[in-house]
Amino acid sequence: MQIIGMLRHVAMACGAGQRPLCSRWTSGLPVRFLGTSSPQSPADASFHSASFSGADRPQVLITGGLGQLGVGLANLLRKRFGKDNVILSDIRKPPDHVFYSGPFLYADVLDYKRLREIVVNNRITWLFHYSALLSAAGEANVPLARAVNVTGLHNVLDVAAEYHLRLFVPSTIGAFGPTSPRNPAPDLCTQRPRTIYGVSKVYTELMGEYYYHRYGLDFRCLRYPGIISADSQPGGGTTDYAVQIFPDAIRSGKFECNLKASARLPMMYVQDCLRATLEVMDAPAESLSMRTYNINAMSFSPEELAQEVLKHLPEFQISYNVDPVLQAIADSWPMTLDDSSARKDWGWKHDFDLPELVTTMLNFHGSDTRVAQAN
Template sequence: MKRILMTGALGQIGTELALYLGDIYGRENILATNRSEKNIEAIEDIRFEKLDVTDGDRMYELVKEFKPDTIVNLAAILSARGEQIPQTTWKINVDGVINTLEIARQENLKVFVPSSIAAFGEGTPLDNTPQTTIQRPSTMYGVTKVSGEILCDYYFKRFGVDTRGVRYPGIISYKTLPGNGTTDYAVHIYYEAIKHKAYASYIAEGTQMDMLYMPDALKAVVDIMEADPSKLIHRNAFNITAMSLTPELLDESIKKYMPDFKLSYDIDPVRQAIAESWPNSLDDSCAREEWGWKPEYDLDKMTKDMLENLEKKLK
């Protein structure tokens, strides 16, 4: 990667990834796009243009003008919100990927498209979920992510488009709040710990989901995009993870630094059902073997960093 156009750049991952890529490749070589300008201040001095990813003509205009060698397509509606507006979720999450891939085909660009643990579902082994396994998601978000995985594989095999991607678990960050996902509780718990020393989890006790701290999520993008293509057997939708968490494990970790923290439960049946359809833990051995994936943060290291930074941010 040398010059990068990003879609969905003002979301939870995008705002931090834009700055991360800018620090590596130069901010003048990053074009951040999003369909709204909400949270635009988070990307500081990086160039921004409005873009709805379903508008392929507008995307192509920006590509011809900016001349990127890579498109990082983060534009998506997430799991919980996606159940409220499934048709719109399909349009943005799938049509946006097709537009990205078609432009990449025409202009010989590399493409990064992230998938998600939401791509798994009924019939998927819940523990140590393999790289290649049954994928029958029960949410529209999950359906669109499986579709994106297959489309990326198709464009690579049929047209030679250099597509790459990872399956993200829940992403935890202190900088930008997530946008209506099922794993968001793992971010909210830290915010509420600092603000109120208490949190009511909408996910039930004992519910396992894989998580990743944002610095590792960002590093994964660069690592896979810069990897030797001859070593990539799978190319797209690599399982990556750092930790399998439950609300009570987060509670225990927070209490090491805030002994008076109190965790309670107020279960959201919709998001709980979604969580129960997802894996408890992922097997990320393919990512480790093919491009050297290795997370730097475990639970306690992440908790310490989250609490220290949120203390500064919120007080």
């Protein structure tokens, strides 16, 4: 019923004239903002990459801000640009500590008119689009994933192009598929994912690059590995085991993993991920040789992660109850990513390897009396 109601809302929006061009739903052509002016070339978009300071600091909007990365990104950006210059948004009610930490708005990425209002009323110049259903959650609800991950993207691309925003949309290791090179996966290779999440992210990469070449949109994208963060709940991703293992190890000394012991995947600590996101957004346009980059930090299997946990918690036990759906997804993803282009073009460098990651996560979850600091 939620999906039907959402689609009915879209149809009513068209009928009520909320969207200037409803035929775009079938044609896919973003003509409503073009007017009679000639298209921008990438060279015309160079003003997007000017350095910001003082009164010229960017005005930032983050969609899907209550997911795994939004709050942390907002905190990082507010330290850099000022609290009032960064607006967090979502369709969920924020907890008190988020609501009172800085500006928060209700924003549904399926509501094009509302997105435009937010951008205009708040003079937004940078947009971070995090609204999406992740891999496992998307497979459980394909119609909703298609609506949020694809239709929401259409709206964000059009708003960003219309108002000349600098736009960041994350991609993922899920954008690769079983026919992609796995060890490592390069920036450019065959991409034939088999999840709605992965398909929507390949579409995101291609549409962002198209809008860059066709309309001069300053689109920037990173393919995230599995992201491990201490202060957020797993959000329906295949790599969630690498988040959940730490609180379970502290609370009970046991963890049941839903992937095979040998399922090696690329991973990154959230602090590195957020820093990489800000760095690529802040990079001069002339330093970027592509619109979508791989980034990587470490690569490990559940067994290797458990062995590192055992160094701190000798009585820890891991068992395996493999979920065939999740395992099939993991088997279609790269074991590691080649991020040499990011390191060369804009100086990407990670800080956290596996030992630092495990120590940080265990200490966060309260094992301060049992966890030794990494040497």
